Amino acid sequence: MADFRTSTLDYFPENILIDILSYLGVRELIRTGRVCKRWRRLVKDQRLWRAVDLTAWKGVTSRMLWVLLRQYLGTGLRCLLLRGLLLSARGGAFLSESWLKALSSTCPRLRSLSLLHADLRGLRSCQLLPTTLQVLELRGCELPQSFFTQTPPSPEKQAGAASTASTQQHGRGQTGKVPASTSGFAIETMVLDNVPSFTDLHLQSLASWLGQ
Template sequence: MDEFKSCNLDYFPENILIDVLSYLSVRELVRAGRVCKKWKRLVKDQRLWRTVDLTAWKGVTSRILWVLLRQYLGCGLRCLRLRGLLLSARGGTFLSESWLRALSTKCPRLSKLYLLHADLRGLPNCQILPLSLRVLELRGCELPCGFFSQSLPNSPAHPHDRAEATSSVGAPQQGRGQKGKGSVSPLGICIERLVLNNVPSFRDQHLQSLTSWEKLSHLELRDTFRVTANGLRSCAAKDGVSGVEGLSRLKFLEIGITGRQGYQLQMASLGLGAGWLGLEELSLGGKEVGPGLLCASRLKDLKRLCLWTCTLSELQIVRSCRMLRGLRQLEFLDVIFQPRQSPPVDDEEGGGGEEQDGVEGAGAGPDSYEENRTLDDPFPSLRRSLAVLLPSCTLAFTNCSVQMNTD
């Protein structure tokens, strides 16, 4: 018993101590580093700084960011999450060009950056961000007009800054630049996934700038109220004079509006009617589901379709999916289904119970629908209809429900 009483943390291997420290937040890690010299050395271990989340630390300022970058952040950083001062009473500049340049120099392996409530209007464009980024997620941020535009290889815009950043990062970044010299310019943006959630300042001009991103394959637009159908149509991947133009490398596109009621007539997803070459996955949510389904039949390469947070009728789904013969997965997330032959649905669709689109219509009324429902299969009528139209398609229902008529 006396041996156990005298036991302290010095008896544990450093690997175990690092695992214990990994459960602490960034603020707690900094405080733990002030205990003793040994803990200070352990806290600076790069295994603890691979994923850094500063969104829960509300008191973060630009001064604290500089301290973290100089003393703790390093080559081990892979993912960084920051909360800006856009909604803070203090206000002020949060991200500066000098800090971002130092970040790209000190952390050459940073691949994912998440910014929450950040005011980016003080930055010239996104080329000031680390060149190693592959994923950029913006939520509730403010953007300047030309934020997503990139300079040409021979453009004089910030040549000294780029040369300094490239030379000071070291061998890993220089090798990456030489490797991609044949396909991607040294000044090219290598971001593959861009997520925009509740960014009101994002508009058609920003979307048009994304056509110059040679690596972009995943684009999510949630509550981007100023994107119009014409803007989406002009950026669609289509055959042009010099080959495929627009967002030619895009494989996944998400459009959804679930917020403000005043923007319900925007219907940006109508731009999908231009056809989108190479688009394999489409996600529609909220008020964009209805117009998006009207144009989904023009997407010949579509393999996966996800519909979320909306109210749909069975007849609407069947009519829209009739032309999607190449569909392999159809997913419904938080969807409220209206049974076929429901009076409000018939009036809304413009066709009564006479037209069934060549799909099985018997037993689809509200009474028989309720009788056929089971715990294992709550949507029997919809499954049977889609099984006839899309025999190779897999259906997935998550948190879905059926709206029955009270009459």
Template sequence: MRSKVLITSLPENVVLEIFAYLSIPERCQIARVCRLWNQLIRDKYLWQRVDLTARPIAPKTLWKVIRGYLSDSLLSLSLKGFLYSVKETKCLTHALLKELISRCPKLVSIQIISENLSAIDSSKFPPNLKRLFIQNCEVTQHWLKKADKSNLFETLQELSFANSKRFSSDDVQYICKLQNLKLLNLSNCYRICDDNVNQLTNALTNLETLVLSGCTITDLALHFVSHRLKFIQTLDVSDCTSLTNQGLAILGVPYCPKYLTVTGCQFLVTDLAILVKRNSEIVRVEFGVKDELKTLNRNNFQEILDSYQNQLTAQVDAV
């Protein structure tokens, strides 16, 4: 028979690895089990990347987490607020941001989901951030202006305002100054139009990932992307219903993304297959057929073209 191994008999480094699989609330709970576990739970190794997005977090709880567990080891922090909730609570305040800056000087990534940031000054965020994801949040017009004045976000490499429907096209002028950006996500920011894509692609020529799904763009936006973003790897234009096959023809002249997502667009499957055949740089194209996600790649595009040719031949023979 196998002998049972108690967790208390395991080396501390092994126990730490087990604790790393626990959520933040679970870690806080088991810290009450005994003095040893309380000590282990506070190990800096467990608090390098903190994800608090499982449920909205109140300021009081966040204060406890920051003061009880966070330190100079923290690299990444994710929060979820109470936007669209019955409670009119805000999880983020200027005081909390100040405490984060003081306690966590190595913090380089912040993700905020479903929070009203209208009263939050963008210049109060931690300096030296490389990743800032503002998702499904509410912001005011010119929200980035104060951060721009202090050059606070000049180190950013990844920026997202996905599903932040009040994000204004006026803030595009500030994004254009973030020369280190490699990823930009403006998904469902419906105020973003061709003129804004013109500004962005003209200024941010090092972009590798651009998400414009749900934006109010036309084939002209694809023209700007294809002619200016020579390092583009991923392009998402899902649900941009004004795009046409003429826009597809523009891609690859001269630059083309490796990964293209066009779900919700009105492209024919055969036209997408022709695009893959014409551009050897393309690795995968994701599209939708009757609400079902499909994928085109270098292995199956010829099969689709052959099927289409056979259909045409059958129609001619029938006539």
């Protein structure tokens, strides 16, 4: 009888292991990273964190979001889906200005953000969201009256953004899509679903975007 050679996952190339890990959810990925140092390094590969869906993970707190941002999320993140605490027993806000600022700097390629049952009344304006967003979905969220009100950026910030955009376009050798708003937002698609606090003031603020 031929000898059978015992094989383990350690014999697989890392690209194959990453493909296998891509079928796991966020919770399973984090648990897998506790197996050994090699798996912890593989779990942090940014190819596994391009699209992160936390809507099925109930009870996500601001502390958990900070852990994810500091240890796992990075330049690979393109799409992020979050469920808030609006309908939970704990309630309250879980997105802070400091976390959103850190998200913008840590994940500069984030293009899509979907928020479900999130209390955003603690945020002064949507301008606190990452300016790289192209898709914004708000489902069952609570919004402050001034959420869509845009304040003009400072001359230094506006000049810096224009310089960065010009540099990126010349570097790529092609014309990029320039945001229509002077605030620097590049949002192309916005979904508002079952937002009870949405008023005419919000609608007027959104309409003013088209005139900029």
